[in-house]
Amino acid sequence: MGIQVFNNCFQSAKSLRSLEETSNHKTGNSDISPCPTDSVRRPFAAVVVGGGLAGLALSILLSKAGYKTVLFEKEKYPFHKVCGEYISMESWKFLEDLGVNLSELNLPVIKNLIVSSPRGNFINAKLDLGGFGISRYFLDNKLKEIAVENGVSVHQETKVNEVIFNEENFSIKYNGGAVSAPVAIGSFGKRSNLDVKWQRAFTKQKNSKLNNYIGVKYHIKTDFPADTIALHNFKNGYCGISKVENDQYCLCYLTTAQNLKDNHNSIQEMQKNVLYKNTFLKSIFSEPEFLFKEPVTISQISFDKKSQIENHVLMLGDAAGMITPLCGNGMSMAFHAAKIAFVHIDLFLKGKISRKEMEEKYAAEWQKQFGKRLRNGRIIQRLFGKETATNLFIKAIKPFPFIINKLIKGTHGNPF
Numbered sequence: 001m002g003i004q005v006f007n008n009c010f011q012s013a014k015s016l017r018s019l020e021e022t023s024n025h026k027t028g029n030s031d032i033s034p035c036p037t038d039s040v041r042r043p044f045a046a047v048v049v050g051g052g053l054a055g056l057a058l059s060i061l062l063s064k065a066g067y068k069t070v071l072f073e074k075e076k077y078p079f080h081k082v083c084g085e086y087i088s089m090e091s092w093k094f095l096e097d098l099g100v101n102l103s104e105l106n107l108p109v110i111k112n113l114i115v116s117s118p119r120g121n122f123i124n125a126k127l128d129l130g131g132f133g134i135s136r137y138f139l140d141n142k143l144k145e146i147a148v149e150n151g152v153s154v155h156q157e158t159k160v161n162e163v164i165f166n167e168e169n170f171s172i173k174y175n176g177g178a179v180s181a182p183v184a185i186g187s188f189g190k191r192s193n194l195d196v197k198w199q200r201a202f203t204k205q206k207n208s209k210l211n212n213y214i215g216v217k218y219h220i221k222t223d224f225p226a227d228t229i230a231l232h233n234f235k236n237g238y239c240g241i242s243k244v245e246n247d248q249y250c251l252c253y254l255t256t257a258q259n260l261k262d263n264h265n266s267i268q269e270m271q272k273n274v275l276y277k278n279t280f281l282k283s284i285f286s287e288p289e290f291l292f293k294e295p296v297t298i299s300q301i302s303f304d305k306k307s308q309i310e311n312h313v314l315m316l317g318d319a320a321g322m323i324t325p326l327c328g329n330g331m332s333m334a335f336h337a338a339k340i341a342f343v344h345i346d347l348f349l350k351g352k353i354s355r356k357e358m359e360e361k362y363a364a365e366w367q368k369q370f371g372k373r374l375r376n377g378r379i380i381q382r383l384f385g386k387e388t389a390t391n392l393f394i395k396a397i398k399p400f401p402f403i404i405n406k407l408i409k410g411t412h413g414n415p416f
């Protein structure tokens with residue numbers, strides 16, 4: 001099928017929506033699309049697999065530009081995710097342009113950083129660009145609402161099991177049906193069933209300093225300056241604390257799976273035996289009101305290299321490469337990658353570039369924007385967590401807080 005034919009088929013997202021709204025044929029887990037199996041016959045321009053920040057942002061951009069877009073998310077919005085919930089200011093304008101009215105949300109603006117070592121040495125630094133705090137529970141759901149308002153066909157609680165490229169078209173199979181489209185996006189996060197199915201290289205790496213991490217997150221009520229983010233190091237990990245909306249704080253840490261194993265797979269035991277050795281963490285964990293019964297957790301986190309194109313699927317966000325959370329920039333990278341992908345997908349769907357050009361240009365631009373940041377992130381990740389190295393490092397740079405900003409600059413970009 002030629003590109004010209006695609007162009008003729010892709011009615012605007014809004015006209016598709018009005019068609020669907022007149023139908024009474026709603027499934028329980030779809031916000032818009034009445035019958036997923038019907039969709040096979042509908043000419044979607046793009047299928048987005050994974051409705052985190054990257055997938056939602058791209059689907060909104062595509063739909064706003066008039067491309068019929070379908071998005072699959074295996075969970076049900078709103079839901080909590082392991083994330084430090086500190087977003088670099090890089091993304092502020094992009095999010096406002098997408099339709100998130102950040103300035104009306106009275107969010108904490110974060111300008112100061114404290115970094116402590118496992119032995120309790122610490123350093124204060126002013127953040128040049130800074131960031132803001134917002135929970136993923138709120139943000140992902142807000143973006144989902146904006147996506148739906150803009151005509152994206154959002155299928156939640158729908159896991160994609162297969163993406164097959166066949167003669168210029170993708171066939172996407174999910175629990176209960178299939179859709180097809182000329183463009184497919186893999187925005188399914190850190191590690192998904194599809195990564196394993198496709199045997200992506202990072203899923204086969206031996207355990208190393210760059211993989212097999214776990215993440216743990218709580219929301220708490222506590223007393224901590226709203227304009228500050230603290231990163232407290234402990235043996236084989238670090239824990240961040242910063243404010244989000246509604247007077248709540250996000251307390252989130254990353255550590256090795258081995259640390260948990262050494263503590264009989266008990267999070268509580270690990271916190272007591274390992275995290276509390278840093279006196280800052282001991283006092284943070286002993287004082288607050290914990291707002292979840294159990295923490296949100298994830299495992300098998302890898303910072304190994306990933307490819308940006310997999311069998312013609314454009315990979316986005318953590319699925320294309322994950323920066324270490326210490327750098328606090330994964331969310332902005334996910335948004336920025338969505339913006340970059342949109343430009344090339346748009347040119348392809350308009351017939352101005354070939355598929356090969358779309359893939360090459362996207363991958364090249366991705367590398368240009370993020371390649372160096374990821375490399376810097378990996379270096380920093382190797383340094384932190386080693387008890388003695390972190391202690392010495394914090395002591396050594398204490399008189400030179402500007403070094404912290406230099407390191408941060410090396411893992412961040414500019415507003416986009």
Ligand SMILES: Cc1cc2nc3c(=O)[nH]c(=O)nc-3n(C[C@H](O)[C@H](O)[C@H](O)COP(=O)(O)OP(=O)(O)OC[C@H]3O[C@@H](n4cnc5c(N)ncnc54)[C@H](O)[C@@H]3O)c2cc1C
Nearest residue numbers: 050052053054074084085086160189192215317318330331
């Ligand atoms: C401990 C920790 C702390 C962090 N702290 C910060 C921070 O403070 N600031 C920051 O900027 N970044 C932080 N990050 C990084 C940030 O969370 C990620 O970079 C960001 O979430 C990437 O967004 P994404 O859209 O690529 O993936 P995700 O948000 O993970 O979204 C992927 C989605 O795909 C869905 N999915 C997966 N497989 C399928 C399937 N087969 N079918 C359908 N749906 C599927 C998942 O359910 C998920 O919702 C942190 C990460 C960790 C691990």
